Amino acid sequence: MKYYSLNHNAPKVSFEEAVIQGLATDKGLYFPETISPLTPDFFETIENLSNEEIAFEAIKQFVGNEIPEATLKKIIAETLCFDFPLVEVEKGIYSLELFHGPTMAFKDVGARFMSRCLAYFNKDKKNNTNTVLVATSGDTGGAVASGFLGVEGVEVVILYPSGKVSDIQEKQLTTLGQNIKALEIDGVFDDCQDMVKKAFLDENLKHKNLTSANSINIARWLPQMFYFFFAYKALKKYNKELIFSCPSGNFGNICAGIMAKKLGLPLLHFVASTNVNDTVPRFLASGIYDPRPSKATISNAMDVGNPSNFIRIQEMYHNDLEQFKKDFSSYSFTDSETKTAMKTIHDTSGYIAEPHGAVGYLGLKKELENYPNAIGIFLETAHPIKFLDIVEPTLNVKLPIPQQIESVMGKEKISTKIKTYEELKTFLG
Ligand SMILES: *Cc1c(COP(=O)(O)O)cnc(C)c1O
Numbered sequence: 001m002k003y004y005s006l007n008h009n010a011p012k013v014s015f016e017e018a019v020i021q022g023l024a025t026d027k028g029l030y031f032p033e034t035i036s037p038l039t040p041d042f043f044e045t046i047e048n049l050s051n052e053e054i055a056f057e058a059i060k061q062f063v064g065n066e067i068p069e070a071t072l073k074k075i076i077a078e079t080l081c082f083d084f085p086l087v088e089v090e091k092g093i094y095s096l097e098l099f100h101g102p103t104m105a106f107k108d109v110g111a112r113f114m115s116r117c118l119a120y121f122n123k124d125k126k127n128n129t130n131t132v133l134v135a136t137s138g139d140t141g142g143a144v145a146s147g148f149l150g151v152e153g154v155e156v157v158i159l160y161p162s163g164k165v166s167d168i169q170e171k172q173l174t175t176l177g178q179n180i181k182a183l184e185i186d187g188v189f190d191d192c193q194d195m196v197k198k199a200f201l202d203e204n205l206k207h208k209n210l211t212s213a214n215s216i217n218i219a220r221w222l223p224q225m226f227y228f229f230f231a232y233k234a235l236k237k238y239n240k241e242l243i244f245s246c247p248s249g250n251f252g253n254i255c256a257g258i259m260a261k262k263l264g265l266p267l268l269h270f271v272a273s274t275n276v277n278d279t280v281p282r283f284l285a286s287g288i289y290d291p292r293p294s295k296a297t298i299s300n301a302m303d304v305g306n307p308s309n310f311i312r313i314q315e316m317y318h319n320d321l322e323q324f325k326k327d328f329s330s331y332s333f334t335d336s337e338t339k340t341a342m343k344t345i346h347d348t349s350g351y352i353a354e355p356h357g358a359v360g361y362l363g364l365k366k367e368l369e370n371y372p373n374a375i376g377i378f379l380e381t382a383h384p385i386k387f388l389d390i391v392e393p394t395l396n397v398k399l400p401i402p403q404q405i406e407s408v409m410g411k412e413k414i415s416t417k418i419k420t421y422e423e424l425k426t427f428l429g
Contacts, residue, residue, distance in 0.1 A: 001064040003030040003218065006311050015066045016121050019114065019219040020130065022212035023200070029308065030218050031315055036061055037264035046233045051084070052076050054233065055226045058263060062222050067120055075116040079109060084227045086234050086377070089351045093364065095380045096231050103142040103172055104383035104404055105301075106253065109227070110220035111147030115154065117219045118211075122153030131208045131428065132156045133199055135192035138165045139301050139382060142172030144213045145180045156180045156213075157428065159192040162417065168386060168405055175411035182415040183427065190294075195424050208428055215252025216308050224256035225263075231377055232265055241374040245271040245364035247356040247381055248330075249302035251280070251309040258316055261327070268374060270328045273363025275299045278332035280310060287321060298335045298390050299355040301382070331363045338362070339394050346395050353380060354387040 003018040004010075007028030013021065018030040042057060049057075055076045063072055082100040089095050101108030118130055132154060134144050141158045148156045158173050162184045165173075174182040185192045199205055200212070215221045228244065235242060244267060246254040254272050261267045272280055275297040283289045291306035317324040333341075341358040345351050353361060360378035368376050384391045385399050392399060401409070418424060 001062055001066075002033045004033055005029070006031050006315060015063050015218070019117050019217065020121060020209070020211055022217045029216050029312060031312060032062055032218075034061075035259070035262050037262070040264070043264060043266065046229070047236060049233075051080055051226070051230055054229045055080060055223070058225055058229055058260070059222060062218070067117065071120060075113060075120070078116060079112040079223060080226070081112075082108075084230050086231060087351065089345055089349045089353075089361075092240075092375050093361075093368075094231075094235070094375065094377045095351065095353065095357060095361075096227060096377050097380045098227060099380060099383040099386075101143075102146045102404055103139070104386055104402065105139040105143055106224070106227075106379070106381045107139055107143035107220075108147065109223050110215065110252075111143040111213060113223040114213060114217055114219035115148040115151045118154055119151045125153065128153060129209065130154050131210050132213045133159075133196050133210050133428075134213045135159045135189065135196045136165070136173065137161070137189040137300060137303065138169045139386070140214055141165075141182075142169055145173045145176050145182075148213070149176050149180055150178055154179060157183060159183045159185050159195060159424075161185055161188050161192055164188060166386070166389065168388075168409070170413065171408040171411065174413040174415045175408050177414065181427075183424065184415040184417045186417065186419040195421050198421055199424060199428070202425070205425065205428060214308075215250050215255075221252050221256060221309065221312075222259070224253050225260040227379075228257045228260040228267065229265060232267070235375055235377070238375060241268040241371065242266070243269045243271065243364065243367055243371060243374045243376045245273050245360045245367065245376065245378040247299065247302060247360040247363075247379060248272040248274055248280070249277075249304040249307065251307040251313060253379060253381070255309040255312050255316075258313055258327070262316060269367065269371065271363040271367045272328065272330040273359045273378075274330065274332045275302050275338070275359055276332055276334055277303055277305055279305060280307060281330040281332045284321075284325065284328075284330050297355075298338060298387070299359050301356060302359070329363075329367055331366050333359050333362045339390075342391070342394050346397075352384045352391065352395060352397065352399070354382055354384040354391055356381045356387075
């Protein structure tokens with residue numbers, strides 16, 4: 001399989017090159033040259049397949065022969081080392097829980113898959129080290145740290161804004177040691193992001209083989225389609241149409257869902273639910289793509305003003321807005337609506353949703369007005385404990401600490417404080 005740059009000004013590359021580079025040389029996102037639907041037979045008998053078998057069928061055309069079948073199956077098995085339960089919170093409305101992995105956010109799936117692909121590609125390159133450089137506002141850092149821990153030939157450097165991530169998130173990215181290094185930046189998330197972008201462009205850092213581990217990297221993005229297949233498998237028996245609502249920030253998750261549909265998965269409609277960072281809902285309403293600086297909200301993993309994967313979605317619809325709108329809606333919600341939704345869900349079913357999941361629920365409810373007979377699924381992208389500062393006072397509950405979190409809370413934080421890009425360069429060496 002070859003990948004082309006969506007800026008159309010860079011050579012086509014293999015899966016391996018796309019994973020190692022992250023972004024094309026013209027700064028475009030990579031996109032697969034062909035997308036071949038799976039056979040009708042696959043969907044008819046999907047309930048007889050294990051999650052690992054489903055994932056293998058879904059991803060194999062994107063990897064091609066660049067990773068041997070047996071190795072790819074092993075990578076998938078290690079990626080999917082936890083469950084993806086569907087919980088019915090209201091009649092016909094399900095929460096697809098993506099947070100049962102090691103760091104309790106859906107990003108575990110992509111981070112685990114990508115790290116193992118990189119490790120495979122590095123295995124024969126004795127003195128070659130790739131450096132994964134990543135800026136985080138919270139969840140990405142922890143998932144990347146855990147996913148890449150101990151992976152040979154890969155150094156991970158995580159930049160996070162000092163004092164602006166939660167205690168749990170900070171522990172998840174500063175306590176692992178080994179090949180994981182945390183840099184505490186005296187600044188905000190945008191400062192971290194700017195430093196990372198600058199480093200990728202810096203000729204003097206070429207020898208570090210820098211790559212990214214956010215959803216612009218195809219090996220982090222593509223495996224996120226797996227759980228749409230798993231949900232279909234579980235709900236197929238009801239023989240109803242399915243609508244998915246994804247709480248969206250960089251739009252990697254929803255873009256993976258649309259890819260699953262391209263592969264033939266019979267999904268009726270997608271809803272991109274956002275907080276007040278509403279670039280995409282405004283685009284659907286006006287036809288004008290007008291990104292704005294991000295605003296801080298309680299669903300902070302979605303505080304994104306210019307969603308990087310949206311261009312991939314447009315590519316899948318050949319930039320045909322009318323066609324796109326048949327499959328896709330997008331709505332935005334305020335923090336106060338989000339908290340009200342958390343309370344409503346809790347009062348009616350006892351279910352505890354964190355703010356991102358609650359935004360997904362709100363978008364789903366709105367869309368189901370148009371499709372009263374469909375089954376609706378919202379993605380619950382993180383465990384409530386990760387947003388306990390919001391969840392506990394809003395719902396007046398006390399959350400027990402899950403074992404995954406307990407095990408990092410007692411460990412010692414190790415980080416290096418820096419302020420300037422020059423300090424980052426010196427650190428990278
Ligand atoms: C990253 C993240 C999101 C946003 O996902 P995208 O794929 O970037 O749209 C939503 N919720 C949580 C908890 C996240 O960590």
